[in-house]
Amino acid sequence: MENKYWIGIDFGGTNIRVGLFKEDKLIHENKFLTEADRGPDYIIENIKKNIQIIKGVHDIEGIGIGMPGPIDPNKGVVLSPVNLPGWDSIPLTDILTKYFEVPCYIENDCNVAALAESLEGAGKGLNIVFYITVSTGVGGGLCINGEIVSGASGSAGEIANIIVSDKPVKHSFLNPGSLEGMASGTSIIKLAKKEGLNVNHAHEVFRLADENNKAAKEIIDSVMDHLARGMAAIAHVIDPNIFILGGGVSNSVANFAPNMKERFEQYIYPTMRGKIQVKASQLSEPGMLGAMYLVKQKVKNINSKEVL
Amino acid sequence: MENKYWIGIDFGGTNIRVGLFKEDKLIHENKFLTEADRGPDYIIENIKKNIQIIKGVHDIEGIGIGMPGPIDPNKGVVLSPVNLPGWDSIPLTDILTKYFEVPCYIENDCNVAALAESLEGAGKGLNIVFYITVSTGVGGGLCINGEIVSGASGSAGEIANIIVSDKPVKHSFLNPGSLEGMASGTSIIKLAKKEGLNVNHAHEVFRLADENNKAAKEIIDSVMDHLARGMAAIAHVIDPNIFILGGGVSNSVANFAPNMKERFEQYIYPTMRGKIQVKASQLSEPGMLGAMYLVKQKVKNINSKEVL
Structure with missing residues (x-):
């Protein structure tokens, strides 16, 4: 079976971590300052750039993001997190899906941490x-x-x-x-x-x-x-x-x-x-890992429904 | 496809209802006084007798029970419901399974009501x-x-x-x-x-x-x-x-x-x-219905696992 590549993003108020996973294994990580005060356009460009760098020549299957709420995980929209000024109903997953042409899912940071601890912690x-x-x-x-x-x-x-x-x-x-x-x-x-x-x-x-x-x-x-x-x-x-x-x-x-x-x-x-x-908790950095599992599960669920 | 028969029991502090279901449809019901003060042996005999009467010539696939907690649904044990004196760690599902040679499951009355409302209410x-x-x-x-x-x-x-x-x-x-x-x-x-x-x-x-x-x-x-x-x-x-x-x-x-x-x-x-x-709530008597769905789902889950 061919190994697949996934992106997991831990999007915090202070730092953003973008990780490239080969199946469940983190093989490359970029960490950079969020610079929340520069607003959503700047930050989104920065995330795109870092995904691009980190994925390199690999085809990725999807992008998962964990970040502070409130967000709408069903629509993939960032509503208005306290520490992220200017983020007001930003359709983050749509933006990344259009750009990278892969599925993208978002959940709040506690949920992805729970997922990582549930599966590996x-x-x-x-x-x-x-x-x-x-x-x-x-x-x-x-x-x-x-x-x-x-x-x-x-x-x-x-x-x-x-x-x-x-x-x-x-x-x-x-x-x-x-x-x-x-x-x-x-x-x-x-x-x-x-x-x-x-x-x-x-x-x-x-x-x-x-x-x-x-x-x-x-x-x-x-x-x-x-x-x-x-x-x-x-x-x-x-x-x-x-x-x-x-x-x-x-x-x-x-x-x-x-x-x-x-x-x-x-x-x-x-x-x-x-x-x-x-x-x-057993995992020191559950954010990227949980975000990777999030998108992987969603893509898997969609595929299994299509087969049915 | 052949129709299957199931027993759903609403075991209350005042009344007990025993229902025979043909697939999801209630086709026969017995209602009788619990007579809680006569203790578990008497009540269990009464339940057995009423199941026997109501099932008649039909083979049943399983028995589901909803009753006041605390119970242990995993072990099928009635712990010590306030309104049922003498019931203290009684393995009710084992007793009925041995007697009728079919699977038996128990849950507290609110959970079976929730199940009935969730599926039909x-x-x-x-x-x-x-x-x-x-x-x-x-x-x-x-x-x-x-x-x-x-x-x-x-x-x-x-x-x-x-x-x-x-x-x-x-x-x-x-x-x-x-x-x-x-x-x-x-x-x-x-x-x-x-x-x-x-x-x-x-x-x-x-x-x-x-x-x-x-x-x-x-x-x-x-x-x-x-x-x-x-x-x-x-x-x-x-x-x-x-x-x-x-x-x-x-x-x-x-x-x-x-x-x-x-x-x-x-x-x-x-x-x-x-x-x-x-x-x-939309169902006036969710007890028997929920109890029937409980055992039906459990049996179905076991069968589907056996197939895998």
Whole structure:
């Protein structure tokens, strides 16, 4: 069987990574600054140029992209990501498909991370995988049987907006008492500064709590409790085989996954306890890999339908 | 092609319905009192006898059962439903499979209702269907592509236990501030009695609210608001194409579905609004029908795997 080539793109607010895959193996990668302030036309030209360079003489079968939402994965349209000024209903997949004459698919970054972890990471071999990232914000992605569940408008896994508290804590345009407002890196820093703690990153607050700083302990306790409530809500909806915890905050704190497991199990039915794994993410850069799998699966599904 | 016969059983705390289906069509039904207080041995004999009567001379392909949880659908074991004293880890499917020498599958009643609504009711033709029952309690069931999503321990859709409030309202063994504690028929009656309203059913409180009774209005407002928070949490996890609302409370209140749609949309992202339908359940007795589809799908899946 002939090897096929695919492009996987991790499109972030700061960096863009374009990877060339020979089947499932990354064989070449370009990483460059997004330069978000230069707007969509410039960035799209830059992506095109880098795909062109990296594909070289190879014919590619398709292009997959993971990027911050909100996007419409069904139409392949970038709606209006917070960190990408000027991107307002840009039909990114159409643009790339026209230019390279191959299929192109897009999903939000948490969904492609979930897909990569589901196929090659901590969720390998498991049926229902729920990926949660706790970093500046909070995000999620759901895979069932190794495929992304996108939802009616591509919003499955958009857990930042789940209400986990009656407290009128406003964060961005989210609901008062939202999961992201109560349990993100940003909210940890905000609470810490309010208490006069001199910190720049959430993991420093975790460290202070370990050192028995009273204010830090209360903040971390509240943050982990609200995250546990969010995880319990997710568990009562989809009852995953595993929660995979990734993102800057999760990754920088020792024993975060086992500690969260202990906490969230208090909020689920006794009959559910011990049956949902909670593990740290295993892939350091799931973006390109997940984006490659995304397009590969979509193309495969279309082909198998055509045969039928 | 020869027609095949299936048994679908709706096993409730008060009544049991045993139905004989010729392919998807119900051709004979027996309904009898559960007599829960007579314990599992008596009830199982009664079920066996009624299956025997109803199947008559026909060979059946399998038996499907929908009943109140907690159950373990993977092992076919009834764990300990609140309204069925003495049922404690009873391997119901094994018992019936041994006796009738056909495959037998079990799922909780909300999941089979979701399956029936997904295949023949309000969710027909839709990809992701989330069924919610609001009656004495609150329950849910999830179907994707016309099949039940059961979850790691059969607890997908067990939304009663989702925390929707910081208020320490305790209800049964659920979390304080649980969805069922804040928004079930039982909680409506409890709140109404506390306010001195002379009512016996939740729909009377809805009626009083319509008539501008201040206390009733506040109760209904709080109940619908907490239900809306629960629906928003579900939407942020799975982003269904439709919410189907069933159960005694939903069915007895005019315009319940459109009113809930309006409320829950306040708690989801603007980009999601208008894309999730909210409709009343269409099937009056989804139990037997869903149970029949359950066993039929399982048998079909096993056969198709054997062919591969």
